Amino acid sequence: MPLAVLERAQRDMLDWNGSGASVMEQSHRGKRFGELAAQTEADLRQLMAIPDDYAVLFLQGGATQHFAQIPMNLAAADGSADYLITGHWGEKAASEAAPYVRVNVAASSKAQNYLRMPPREEWQLDPNAAYVHYTSNETIHGVEYHDIPDVGDVPLVADMSSNILSEPIDVSRFGLIYAGAQKNIGPAGFVVMVMRRDLLQRATRPMARILRYAEHAAAGSMLNTPNTWGWYITGLTLQWLKEQGGLAAMAERNRVKAETLYRAIDGSGGYYRNPVDVAARSRMNVPFTLHDSTLDAVFLQESEAAGLMALKGHKALGGMRASLYNAVPPEAVEALTGFMQDFAKRHG
């Protein structure tokens, strides 16, 4: 998370916004919190250039809960939906959806170990699908769509948990965008959703009000007590993004960060390796291996001692993984690549 956001949260802890109390102690129905909520939505709308015919929702449950809730809301009980699967999170989205919609795996790169994108000409899209779901960036496998998939008139649903706000996107191409906030926004337990308003009316099966997106939209995301702390930290992060120059500036910064790291890997003469097809490489998550995996533990130990955190790869893949989310400054990537070069020399 950006240092400026944490410092502000620290300063505000005992007396937020002149209230004499913490933001956690504010009533979400109060005037002060209402202003925070409205400002956060306005900032998100401005940063992402969200058209007026899209609702913005602030929810709970992480992306995983919405893997289940999206089919409840967007598909009829006897409907089907298309899933494009390019990694762990896409698999999970499909499996959590399966109790609520007939899942059609329209494309998958599982047989290629998720090292490339399934070629567009092989996708088996159903024009009658309730929606097409995809994961814009796969955190564990380090693969990312660099263009918005063209799926015709069927509403496109994107899990953007790990690359939301990393670059400008054309929101009007989507039916629904959602993201667990803990990757590229900040606080865990908070979900940002952007949904075309006409789709709010799709939910026809019997279900609790609390699970209906239309009810959350009608209640300004205060159908029940929201995660007020998550909302607040998200608001601070959006302000920080605006101060940084918005998403175009972040996109450029993220491009340079990713290029720096991939160049260090590809230029290491095989000492380090990233196996992902170049066209599918993620700007956010860069898994890499050492030429000799017996050095993994030493690499992790020395990198942590050098102040480089959380480089251990996901247990499904092993090796290393560097995450280059918005809050990671370019200097941290320079420090990492410097360390990698030095490590290769010392342990060559």
Added chain:
Amino acid sequence: MPLAVLERAQRDMLDWNGSGASVMEQSHRGKRFGELAAQTEADLRQLMAIPDDYAVLFLQGGATQHFAQIPMNLAAADGSADYLITGHWGEKAASEAAPYVRVNVAASSKAQNYLRMPPREEWQLDPNAAYVHYTSNETIHGVEYHDIPDVGDVPLVADMSSNILSEPIDVSRFGLIYAGAQKNIGPAGFVVMVMRRDLLQRATRPMARILRYAEHAAAGSMLNTPNTWGWYITGLTLQWLKEQGGLAAMAERNRVKAETLYRAIDGSGGYYRNPVDVAARSRMNVPFTLHDSTLDAVFLQESEAAGLMALKGHKALGGMRASLYNAVPPEAVEALTGFMQDFAKRHG
């Protein structure tokens, strides 16, 4: 929230537990957060004397989501459940459950405007119900059960959102206890659940893994990324409760606070009134009216100027409401009753 908790959170913000980063930046799978998680569960088990055959879950979605999720997990699709309704939240629990279970309103005091408890001899309990649900304290109506309802062998499910941890209870009398954390624990968007382990096997209908309590229990409440900040603040609050002497000490403190306020109301010669049957009065939420409602606005304005916050009653009832949660110190109640007496003199 206790000042000590906020001060600690402020101190830890940039460097939690020697990690060099905020608790919000920790991986929930990391060693440090794992220790926090385990300590929080251990502290809750100690404070509430939770038997080993009960699972402790830390979840999201507020109590409202669990109004819907509890019937999904505890009842068969063609089953029924008994609801005891003593206020707004009980009504809501029943209405959110209705899409998932046949709701039998076994007792209700709605016809009495929720001013008293429905007499035990009038309850229409069904021995074949999947569970009996009740709301141990009604936040808006200010009514509270002072004994655990005797419902025989049917599992008893309690929404304790607004009085959990306010006094010692016999957990073994319950099938499931749950609470949104934002009333008596601290952070909104965090849910504490205590569930008899045998009930984890009750969920038979098709549903997503993320909605199954058994899956959360098996994953140590880390089936997906939890609300780590909520978990952390809850942990600090439990430590504070232990330092205060635990739940027996809180119960005594809460008894004195409530007595002080009710005495000021009942002893005001009708200037202030609480309409709730004395046997059903809440120790946590005390609604009261002024003898002349045209003074309401003046009372709210002057009380806020005197540093007494959030006394406006819920819109459903009007008037005033004082909340006496654990974190409210006895001195704040003395200040309120002093203000009330002074106000009555000045505006007599």
